[in-house]
Amino acid sequence: MAITIQQVQKQTQKLAMTPLMQQSLQLLQMPALELEQMALQEIEQNPFLEIAEDVEDDQASVEEDLAAGLESGSAEVEVDDKSSEGAEEPLPDPSVVADDSSGLPLGDEDKEEGVELPGEAEVAHFDDVDVNWDECYDGADSPVYYARSSDEEEHDLEDYVAARPDLRQQLKWQLQMSVATDAERRIGEYIIGNLDSDGYLRVPIEEIAADLGCKPQDVEKVLKLIQSFDPPGVAARSLEECLEIQLRNRKVKDPLAYEIVRKHLNFVKNKRIRTLAQKLGVSDDRVAQVVNLISSLDPKPGSRVQQDTVPYVEPDVIVKKLDDDYYIFVNEGRLSGLRLNGYYRALLQSKDAFSEEERKFALEKFKAAVWLLKNLERRKATLLRVTQAIMEHQRGFLEHGVSALKPLTLRQIADEVGMHESTIARVTSGKYVETPRGLFELKYFFTRGVQQDSGEELSNETVRQLIKELVESEDPANPLSDQAIVAILRKRGINIARRTVAKYRAQLGILPSRLRKTIDSANKD
Known part of the structure; x- marks a missing residue:
């Protein structure tokens, strides 16, 4: 059959x-x-959106309002198997958006003013073109939204100090204070620019000399100068040279230390003290003393002064213990006061305020504002519901810590809240929850399980914690092997x-x- 180009009409679904x-x-x-x-x-970018100025003042009484509501049960979201007592406030309807001035919902009440808002029909049919979120949240517990007041926490002034200079900035400053000629400064800056993150120079001297058009002896001279800078051991070309520079910086006179650093670091790495002592013809205690000295040196002098990016994390959800119950708050921050701007909304309701083109633009911005507010409400409700389901499973963690962490999967939470696993993955990815036990990513609570003899499953995070505790309490002279840890866990x-322990x-x-094994007791190969 010949291959030809032809038009074909085909009907598909996507x-x-x-x-x-x-x-x-x-x-x-x-x-x-x-x-x-x-x-x-x-x-x-959108004039129909604004943040209410009086929200921060209102937040000062959030805790008081919550405490007052505990008696009636109207504001609590309990993390237990029992249903809350008292009247429950229904979940806010995402299709209702509050006005900033009158407080009227964006619904039939607006039509009482006598002017129908242009485009209101399209907004009213919002849910017809998307997932019916109202069915997903039907019957859900009352959400409690919490915005932090600016007065709630005082920050230390040390949180706002200037950033520390990185390794290259420190070395360039020392270079400026140490060299006199432009040629030496040019060589020094080239060397500093080629240091890796650990502070080592991986470029050969001959290559630097060729690139700069100078003699290798001149490069060697400047390199020796930089190796005298702080931190000690920087600009070394090998681990042996790095440790030797640090020994000289400490003014160590023992020739045995230099010999071990130059020729026998492999014995030090594997702590083969007796074999090294026999090879050098000295006592075990003598070698152990030198190895202790070498172990105190820094093999990566550049890494400790590198500029680290400090990750700042704001919790998306807060779990607080009040009396004997746990309550979940969605941390909205400044977004708790986000609302429609009443002035521009009133202009849109007026027939003579805009030209036809301006009115079309304003209507698009109005729809975008409503969409954003509705989606923010959906996000809050979803986040609250998923977090509540997680905390119900991990109540033991809230009470007793990591040792009570239970195995949990995305599918379990998805089945419980009636959502897809991919939705749960999106909700928990990059979101943090502040608990009485500390700040954790929501994904931290999803762990695989290890079968116990009793038939119950134990979280692998709990097993890791047990291994850590066993190692911390072991005898340094006789540390536990992986097989010994397996035997203890089986008991x-x-x-x-x-291999799992490893x-x-x-x-x-x-x-x-x-x-x-400690150096003093490492007298066997």
Whole structure:
């Protein structure tokens, strides 16, 4: 059959995501800080959005209002298997958006003014072109939204100090104070610019000399100068040279220390003290003393002065214990006062305020503002519901810590709240919850389980914590091997393989037993 180009009409089905649905998914994935930045940017571009100025004053009485509501049960979201007592406030309808001045919902009440808002029909049919979120949240517990007051927490002034200079900035400053000629400064800056994150120079001297058009002796001279800078050991070309520079900086006179650093670091790494002592013809105690000295040196002098980016985390959800119950708050921050601007909304209701083109533009901005407010409400309700389901499963963690953490999967929470696993993944990704036990990412509470003899499953995070506690309490002269840890865990009814213990130990950053043995007792190979 000959291959020809022809037009063919074919009918197919595909899922088309509306702009509203796309925005809903984007907001669902955003953490608190990113969401606030996005909303503030949207406020600058959309005149129909504003943040109420009196919200921060109202937040001062949030705790008092909650305490007053505990008796009636109208404001609580309990994390237990029992239903809350008292009257429950129904979940706010996402289709209702409050006005900033009159407080009337964006619904039939607005039509009482006698002027129908243009485009209101399209907004009214909002849910017909998207997922019916009202059915998802039907019967859900009352959400409690909480915005932090600016007076709630006082920040230390040390949080706002200037950033520390990084390694290269420190070395360039010392270079400026130490060299006199432009040629030396040019060589020094080239060397400093080629240091890696650990402070090592990986470029050969001959290559530097060729690039700069100078003699290797001149490069060597400037390199020796930089190696005398702080931190000690910087600009070394090998580990042996780095440690030797630090020994000279400490004015160590013992020739045995220099010999071990230059020729026998492999014995030091594996703590083969007796073999090294026999090879050098000295006592074990003498070698152990030198090895202790070498172990106190820094093999990566540049890493401790590198500029680290400090991650700032704002909790999206707050879990607080009041009396004997736990209550969940959604941390809205400044977005708690986000609302429609009454002035521009009134202009849109007036028939003579805009030209036809301006009216079309204003209507688009109005729809965008309503969509944003509705999607923010959906995000809050989804986040609250998912967090509540997680905390109900992990109430033991809230009471007793990591040892009571239970195995949990995304599917369990998805089935419980009636959502898809991908939605739960979006809700928990990058979101943090502040609990009485500390600040944790929501994904922290999803762990696999280890079968116990009793038939119950134990979280692998709990097993890791047990391994960490066993290592911390071990005898330094006789550290526990992976097989010994397996035996101890089996006595406690936890059956795991040795390779699993080795994997968890590596995840915790714990060295093997032969490398954890103290120098004084490491007298065997």
